[in-house]
Amino acid sequence: MQVTQLNWLSASDAARALRDGAISSEQLVEACLARVRQVDANVQAWAFLDPEHALAQARALDERRKEGAPQGALHGVPVGVKDIIDTHDMPTEDGTVLHAGRMPADDATVVSRLRAAGAVIMGKTVTTELATYAPGKTRNPHDAGHTPGGSSSGSAAAVAAGMIPAALGSQTNGSVIRPAAYCGVYGFKPTHGLISRHGVLRLSRTLDQLGVFARSIEDLALVCEQAVGYDEHDTDTFPPRARTPFSEIASQEPPLPPRIAFVKTPIWDETEPETREAFEELTGQLGDRVQEFTLPENAREALDWHRTIMEAEMAAGLVAEYEKGADKLSESLRGQLERGRRITALEYQIALARIPQLIAGMSRLFDGFDAILTPAAAGTAPHGLQSTGSPAFCTLWTLCGMPALNLPLMQGSNGLPLGAQLVGARHDDARLLRTARWLAAQIEAD
């Protein structure tokens, strides 16, 4: 195996090679760092990256392996972490000058979990301003004139550009699925409550959800299986129970060919013409396994309920930033916070009360279907770096806390990736990964 190619190994292949002693973590991390040196001047995916610190972690893990110490599922595998997720050994600056130099004392729960599984925390990836809309410095690795999407811009771009096999991101609206689609990688946001948000910048308790970027479905399952779990510090995580074998289930053949609901969503007219054509072709390939499904009319209102909840909760989550440093915030974020401060508790609670109603309506859909197929975004990554694109095709699923996955299976006429989003029933995360693997195989075989 050539060291210069190791950076393109999947996390699963790398973990196997490390376990077998075919490569060392130091070699793997060095290959990733070489790739960073090669492309990151252009991509700019990193908010913080100390090569020596990454290599020191790798060497310590290699040492433990040589000593015969027990090895976790990610032993020696480098992972990138969005710069809103706390790390005790690196700054976490949340994409704002207001938090410049911020050094958390502790790892976020999800970072502790990945470290316990043996991961090398490679560095911190660029986020938009406080994980909202104002872009960071990152560019799309497929064409630097295009946005990588946001807010998990650096995580998506670094995985797409081969600088790391996997990365953590977060989604309050469309911040995992959209950048995964624009950068052409797999992105997975599990059911709300699966991954603890303790030690992560809080915008919205109701909507914030962590997710994973990788270059294969197998890798999404591998990382997720380590990342999920109950945490007493995040009371929205699910109570202790047996660990779901994501990797095992994701690798199985579905017992029956899955049934897919093609959902155009109430904002289908916002898609670009070539997105519509691409989905026509895709559903054609799937034949009788796919059937169009029209959401109830209140799905359109869901965008308003989402905005009410997000802006009201952001106003509380970022109250210190607004009151002490409003002049250091972007105009768009200041506008969101000002709208959020004017929302009444009554409007906010009425919007919150819609969520269980929406979920109940959705769960009926899953009586007849295994997953929803729908666009990940209106089209390919928009030109220009002043916006990260629209998250609107993710909003409904985020609001309902449903698991969602980007499949990087298509391409626009400009050569940029075009994503298909697959959405599953709440708590049916492993099955969604299995269905996604089946779907990807159908397309690739065609």
Add this chain to the structure above:
Amino acid sequence: MQVTQLNWLSASDAARALRDGAISSEQLVEACLARVRQVDANVQAWAFLDPEHALAQARALDERRKEGAPQGALHGVPVGVKDIIDTHDMPTEDGTVLHAGRMPADDATVVSRLRAAGAVIMGKTVTTELATYAPGKTRNPHDAGHTPGGSSSGSAAAVAAGMIPAALGSQTNGSVIRPAAYCGVYGFKPTHGLISRHGVLRLSRTLDQLGVFARSIEDLALVCEQAVGYDEHDTDTFPPRARTPFSEIASQEPPLPPRIAFVKTPIWDETEPETREAFEELTGQLGDRVQEFTLPENAREALDWHRTIMEAEMAAGLVAEYEKGADKLSESLRGQLERGRRITALEYQIALARIPQLIAGMSRLFDGFDAILTPAAAGTAPHGLQSTGSPAFCTLWTLCGMPALNLPLMQGSNGLPLGAQLVGARHDDARLLRTARWLAAQIEAD
């Protein structure tokens, strides 16, 4: 055993006598109904009571016993239910003309649980208007010129007057502890999340908590053990786990003499002089087992946070009543709802965020003490029926969701009951019952 005296049996003694075949449920219910005929023209504890329906339930349970069917812990024991808790076989009118004639299709979860344990649902007890401040028709059974307290007025008065051995009530501020204190019965509001509120009028998800009235601690434990449990329809209930043996723990001697923190609360100056004297005497009796403890200064602010949360959540919970029937509401409730509608989502969320901070502060107190001793109310039941008295001595514990219990151990100079409140650590409900039994024994022995 004389039938005319059966109405004064405790629930535990009645359950034992029923199990042994010494009495029938029909005899017991008939004795309770005789007591109703004797005193209820004066007390007016019932919103709905159909003697024939109560007797029919009793006869059916007697029949099942004769057939040798398995018997629950409350088999044949009559229980009163506050008229905001749904019953499929009786109206539930919530103390407002707006809900006159309301007939729920299903039992509330807690009613199902008591029925499953064999209880006779005797009837529906009077609540104040929508479980808020405007009084119902009930009078204090010790002196009809005085309020019974509220909002669980009928439950407290019916138990105190010997019309039933036990009853269900609810507390959003001080609606279990205060009427229990004014009427001179035991009242217990367990930790938030122990008893499901599915099928109960919702004022405030954060604050609404169900509780039990009885004439002994043994009875509180008996009824609670049947009432508590996880309910998927109330997502604030705790996940499935082994049932707590309330009765068994409550009946044990504490392994060491408990240490009691005497807490005057930041509103001690609102107590009546004889309340202060009574607590001086009480703490004197307890000697070195009690120590005064001063709460942190933010405990005073907790009254404001509670009001913000309660009024904001009531505005959402009662939005239909306000929008369709504001003219049918009392002026005090209309005022609460109008204040609630003006609260911003930001103020509401800031108040909510204080609760875990307060709880963390309180939990340190329990490193050194088993329970908090504090007044249940400013004094004995106020004269007049136009107000149900102040809940302020309960507010802090309700806000923190801590278990609280009224001990009817003292008396005012007017001969009316004067309550002592015992408050425990969250989730330490059974220990609180055990400590309360120990405390009652100290006082009675003295």
